[in-house]
Amino acid sequence: MQQVVAEPEVYIETKMKQFKLVDMRQQYPDLIAEAEMTAMGYRDFLVRLLSVEEEGKNARRTGKLLGNARFELSATLGEIDYDFNDTLDKEKIEALGRLQFLDRHENIIVIGPPGVGKSMIATGIGVNACHAGRSVLFVNAKELVDTLHAEMLIGKLSETLEKLNRIELLIIDELSYIKMDKERESLFFQIIRQRYEKSSLIITTNLPMGKWDELFTGQLAATAILDRLLHHCHVLSITGDSYRVKGSKNSVNRRIGIG
Incomplete structure (x- = not known):
């Protein structure tokens, strides 16, 4: 059964914070606007979200490794x-x-x-x-x-x-x-x-x-x-x-x- 969410924005913010999706949480409003402007499909939008998070995590990991070096x-x-x-x-x-x-x-x-x-x-x-x-x-x-x-x-x-x-x-x-x-x-x-x-x-x-x-x-x-x-x-x-x-x-x- 599909969960009904009374306040979607609050739910999104809470869950992204809970799952430590730092870059998604910061950028998803802009990514939604981009998807709407370009008529992006659901699959492509999901890929875009995941790639943003991946790039951010890689950048933070590299920064930490460079500092530790x-x-x-x-x-x-x-x-x-x-x-x-x-x-x-x-x-x-x-x-x-x-x-x-x-x-x-x-x-x-x-x-x-x-x-x-x-x-x-x-x-x-x-x-x-x-x-x-x-x-x-x-x-x-x-x-x-x-x-x-x-x-x-x-x-x-x-x-x-x-x-x-x-x-x-x-x-x-x-x-x-x-x-x-x-x-x-x-x-x-x-x-x-x-x-x-x-x-x-x-x-x-x-x-x-x-x-x-x-x-x-x-x-x-x-x-x-x-x-x-x-x-x-x-x-x-x-x-x-x-x-x-x-x-x-x-x-x-x-x-x-x-x-």
């Missing part, structure tokens, strides 16, 4: 200036931006001197992952190991590691000129080990892999970590001048009339 800069892969540096492999970077590596639980290591765009590439891939509904965390390498060490001292390491384990893409930025002691090295190795063949990492570093023993307590530790990282891994090696340094030089040249 804690990116240090706002960057997308589309902003990369490939003309600046011919060692930037556009085809490979764009392929990684399509995120199949996440489904295969593969890693990415981006190696190069300061200022060549390592963090921008990592961030751009991470932003794509957020838009695809994947959880991401961007963290500085030193801050990560220091945080893990502090959590260990207060007995909360297991809880923190479990939270990190639920992140689909962990981006560790600036794994470079820091020297880890045995405890921090062990904590870093736990991160690598627990994600091995289960979820993905992106690591940016200034150091060639042949010098990773300078990060850890020796060659043995560096080899154990690299073995797991490189087993399923894409390596981007970038050389050339710094974006920032070139920008400064260009600015000076313009001021003194060169170029």
Whole structure:
């Protein structure tokens, strides 16, 4: 039997609020007007309502994922200036931006001197992952190991590691000129080990892999970590001048009339 509703507007508002149909509730009067003006059929109107709600939920989810990721800069892969540096492999970077590596639980290591765009590439891939509904965390390498060490001292390491384990893409930025002691090295190795063949990492570093023993307590530790990282891994090696340094030089040249 069809339910008789005395006050349709109140009923619609109440039920949409109850079912958390945020975008439908905000937009349905305009959508009704649109349907009347275009003689939209019932099925098309229902599709229009559902698509509005879907788009709104996706936008809110993406916004939340981007906030939780804690990116240090706002960057997308589309902003990369490939003309600046011919060692930037556009085809490979764009392929990684399509995120199949996440489904295969593969890693990415981006190696190069300061200022060549390592963090921008990592961030751009991470932003794509957020838009695809994947959880991401961007963290500085030193801050990560220091945080893990502090959590260990207060007995909360297991809880923190479990939270990190639920992140689909962990981006560790600036794994470079820091020297880890045995405890921090062990904590870093736990991160690598627990994600091995289960979820993905992106690591940016200034150091060639042949010098990773300078990060850890020796060659043995560096080899154990690299073995797991490189087993399923894409390596981007970038050389050339710094974006920032070139920008400064260009600015000076313009001021003194060169170029």
